[in-house]
Amino acid sequence: NAGVTQTPKFQVLKTGQSMTLQCAQDMNHNSMYWYRQDPGMGLRLIYYSASEGTTDKGEVPNGYNVSRLNKREFSLRLESAAPSQTSVYFCASSGPWRGGQIGELFFGEGSRLTVL
Amino acid sequence: AQSVTQLDSQVPVFEEAPVELRCNYSSSVSVYLFWYVQYPNQGLQLLLKYLSGSTLVESINGFEAEFNKSQTSFHLRKPSVHISDTAEYFCAVSDYTGNQFYFGTGTSLTVIP
Numbered sequence: 001n002a003g004v005t006q007t008p009k010f011q012v013l014k015t016g017q018s019m020t021l022q023c024a025q026d027m028n029h030n031s032m033y034w035y036r037q038d039p040g041m042g043l044r045l046i047y048y049s050a051s052e053g054t055t056d057k058g059e060v061p062n063g064y065n066v067s068r069l070n071k072r073e074f075s076l077r078l079e080s081a082a083p084s085q086t087s088v089y090f091c092a093s094s095g096p097w098r099g100g101q102i103g104e105l106f107f108g109e110g111s112r113l114t115v116l
Numbered sequence: 117a118q119s120v121t122q123l124d125s126q127v128p129v130f131e132e133a134p135v136e137l138r139c140n141y142s143s144s145v146s147v148y149l150f151w152y153v154q155y156p157n158q159g160l161q162l163l164l165k166y167l168s169g170s171t172l173v174e175s176i177n178g179f180e181a182e183f184n185k186s187q188t189s190f191h192l193r194k195p196s197v198h199i200s201d202t203a204e205y206f207c208a209v210s211d212y213t214g215n216q217f218y219f220g221t222g223t224s225l226t227v228i229p
Contacts, residue, residue, distance in 0.1 A: 004159070031215065040125070042206060042221040043160075050215050058216065090159055104150070105208075105217055107159030 002026050006091050006108035013081045013115045021076040021111050023091030031094045032074035033058075033105070034066060036087040043090065049074055081115045088112050118143040118209045122220035129197055130228050137192040137223045139181075139207030149190040150208040150217070151181055160206060166190065177201075202227045 004025045013019055025032065030051045035043040045058030049068040063085060065077045074093075078085055089111045095103035121140045129135045141147065148167050152160040164175040171183040181192045190207060207220040 033217075035219075040221060042120075042122075043219040045216060045218075048215060056215070092159075104162040104165060105152075105160070107161070109157075109159045 004091055004093055004106050004108040006089075006111050008111060009109065010112050011114070013078075013113065015082060015115060017081050018077065018079050019081065019113075020078075021089055021091070021113075022073070023075065023108060024073045025091075025093040025106070026072065027093060027095065027106065028071070029093035029095050029103070029106070030071070031103070032068065033092040033094075034064075034074070034076045035090045035092065036060065036085075037090060037110070038087050046076065046089075078113075081113075083115045086113060086115045118145075118147060118211060118218045120207050120209050120218055120220035122207055122223050124223050125221065126224045126226070128226045128228055131199055132196045134195050135193065135197050135201075135225065137205050137207075137225065139190045139192065139220060141188050141190065141207070141209045143188075143209065143211070145211055148210045148212075149181075149183060150210070151175075151179070151190070151192050152206045152208060152219075154204040154206065154222075156203075163192075163205070197225075197227050199227050199229060201225060 007022045033048040034046040047066040049055045052071045091108045092105045150165045151163040153163045154160045164173045166183045174180045179194045205223045210217045
């Protein structure tokens with residue numbers, strides 16, 4: 001009953017280093033998302049993937065890349081980390097839209113990233 | 117594009133008192149509306165949602181929200197709060213595609229014993 005699993009939970013980077021946040025869901029959902037959460041700014045969408053093989057930019061995509069590896073996995077990569085990317089990152093997934101009913105978002109527990 | 121405004125960043129309230137958390141949205145198209153709750157060091161969980169039909173929606177733990185199209189609002193209410201309701205609450209909106217969810221900045225609810 002894992003739902004959405006993110007790794008790592010904590011990470012400290014130096015400016016310029018790269019890293020990848022991993023996300024996997026076991027609910028057979030089509031759509032997956034990466035958000036960042038900053039104090040006073042709520043959640044902002046970085047990238048999303050409406051289905052396997054497709055990705056689209058969200059509100060704040062600069063400095064990030066994503067890969068939808070398969071239906072289960074959606075990774076977020078920081079090629080050259082900057083202090084402005086210090087944040088809590090959340091992965092989420094949602095099920096298919098059936099008969100006018102929209103799926104809710106299921107969130108992972110978050111990955112806390114600090115860039116020094 | 118859609119946007120969500122949560123006017124109150126922090127709401128302190130005494131235990132067993134009523135509470136209202138305000139949410140207003142803007143959109144040029146029909147939207148779906150959600151309230152999510154985030155407990156400390158956890159991800160967000162769905163509290164309730166409005167898709168269509170009755171404008172009053174309820175959660176299993178006593179919260180309710182009313183969709184008001186004319187005022188573009190989706191305020192969250194609870195008639196009597198409990199200590200365990202202390203959390204961050206986020207209002208969110210999605211367009212009819214369901215591909216993008218837009219979140220407000222959140223309201224921190226603190227229930228005082």
